[in-house]
Amino acid sequence: MKDIQRPAHHRGRGPGRLAGLLMALLVILGLSAGAVLAAPGGTAQQASSTLTVPARAMDAVAAMQPSWNLGNTLDAIPDETSWGNPKATRDLFATIRAQGFRSVRIPVTWSAHQSTTAPYTVDAPYMSRVKQVVDWALAENLYVVLNVHHDSWQWISKISTDHDDVLARYDALWTQISAAFRNESRTLLFESVNEPGFGDATAAQKTQLMNELNTSFHKIVRASGGGNKSRLLVLTTQGGTPSQDLMDDLYTTIRALHDSSLVATVHYYSWYPFSVNIAGGTRYDDAAQNDLNDAFARMRDTFVARGIPVYVGEVGLLGYPDHNHPSRVERGEALKYYEHLGYAARLVGVTTALWDPGTWAYLNRETLKWSDPALFAWIKSSWTTRSATASFDKVFLEKKEPITAKGVTLNLNGTKFRGLWHGETELVEGRDYTLFDTTRLILTAGALTRLSGDRAYGVNATLQARFSRGLPWQIEVVTYDEAVLSDATGKTDGFTIPTQYKGDVLAAMEARYGDGSYAGPQNWTPYQEFNVSFSPDYPNGTIILKPEFLNSLRDGELVTLTFNFYSGKKVMYHVKKSGDSVTGTHVS
Secondary structure (H helix, E strand, C coil), X not given: CCCCCCXXXXXXXXXXXXXXXXHHHHHHHCCCCCCCCECCCCCECCCCCCCCCCCCHHHHHHCCCCEEECCCCCCCCCCCCCCCCCCCCHHHHHHHHHCCCCEEEECCCCHHHECCCCXXXXXXXXXXXHHHHHHHHHHCCCEEEEECCCHHHHCHHHHHCCHHHHHHHHHHHHHHHHHHCCCCCCCEEEECCCCCCCCCCCHHHHHHHHHHHHHHHHHXXXXXXXHHHCCCEEEECHHHCCCHHHHHHHHHHHHHHCCCCEEEEEEECCCHHHHHCCCCCCXXXXXXXXXXXXXXXXXXHHCHHHCCCEEEEEECEXXXXXXXXXXXXXXXXXXXXXXXXXXXXXXXXXXXXXXXXXXXXXXXXXXXXXXXXXXXHHHHHHCCCCCCEECCCEEEEECCCCCCCEEEEEECCCCCXXXXXXXXXXXXXXXXXXXXXXXXXXXXXXXXXXXXCCCCCEEEEEEEEEECXXXXXXXXXXXXXXXXXXXXXXXXXXXXXXXXXXXXXEEEEEEEECCCCECCCCCCCCECCECCCEEEECCCCEEEECHHHHCCXXXXXXXXXXXXXXXXXXXXXXXXXXXXXXXXXECC
């Protein structure tokens, strides 16, 4: 994955020159460095996993569930700390194991540390550092998947126009990786390449190139001997995409290799509009749910049902979580997705690896604590059981109107409703709420009046719906009025709309010209991408229109913006660009 990156100051990496020379000699001799190379602190580095790997590939991959990605670390460009994460430590892997993960994927980008000319030698200190990190994970009794990561788009993608040189470099890279890790236990897996894509090629040529890379990888690793003769090897589709045609191509490749220790891999980040909040994808609705169901059914039917295990090497959402920016995806909708994802993986029998780009997302790499423990609780619960959800995680009470009964529809997911709680107080059925047909939960006007208190804007109370198993579902009682947007002037490099949110939460922005055509960089839809074309700034009471959006507008033409809020309210606003100046006016 290359979508979520953060800059950071470079910090030192790797062991010293003497260790590097030793590694270079070992690579040349085709030996494993594991039993010989010393760590910077002088302790010999050798994996000491006590795991017993099942003989059948299907059973071994099942034992790897759940999995976690050490994202934006060794895959960062050019160095391990370049994208904002600290260097990996053994304590990190001990934490991951203690949190219930059974395997880790360690993405590695080799390009900045490999010669671009023959014999395409990998810097020995870098190989040493990669091996140190892998051995730490293995020593914590984790399965490890090691790969060739952003090299895919940096230079491997040029194979269609520079075939021989690219293939020679790719083959040389895997020859060196195979030599360095040949004596590791079978708990280490190799993955051919991450999300490969090929430019300047027909569909048939792309299929052939993908097959060639996977096949060459297989041949090199198997011929290197040692533990690599029976090591589980992970082969990918183009782009890691789980489409039927590309998975059919991968199935053909795997069957032609006649090797029972092969694993298919794809990635899954949900229905794209929901994953990034574009094109109106603000809810985990039928379209998003069907996309997941269909993708996992394809994995089952194409591979699992035919005896080939599947390792879904990256799962998550492309735009969530990101604690450095306003949340693109509404929290409750995200929880529904993760709950469904875990269930689908269990249902079809695949192993999934959470893509964790670092501190601003899931695990804080400095503190080794979850940035959002409640979110992780939902992810972890989904590994073993279903949890109930609801049509939404908020009920909105318009302040200017009298309070009336409000309801949500429960998605029971095989559970039974056990009650509604406010803190330590259980609400009384009949007086505080009514349950119709086991799924329609109605909060009474009296209960909402009590819970909303003085009706200050924002969240007045948080309820818990509890069920026979799984996690409780939170329902926030929110007081709001329609947001008020004010006139403004500014420039295309930064334009803010003064906004009184009045307790409401921004969901989406539509943009249209006067002739009805769509405005903005994403001109295939009126709904622009959250945090790319626009972004809420709740603390400062503004909506920010981004330069990417403003610079895409036609000069001198009025654009009507429609801001959609989660309460259901829609507020309109006009903007017009003239050169680098922007004028905004509210619409009464």
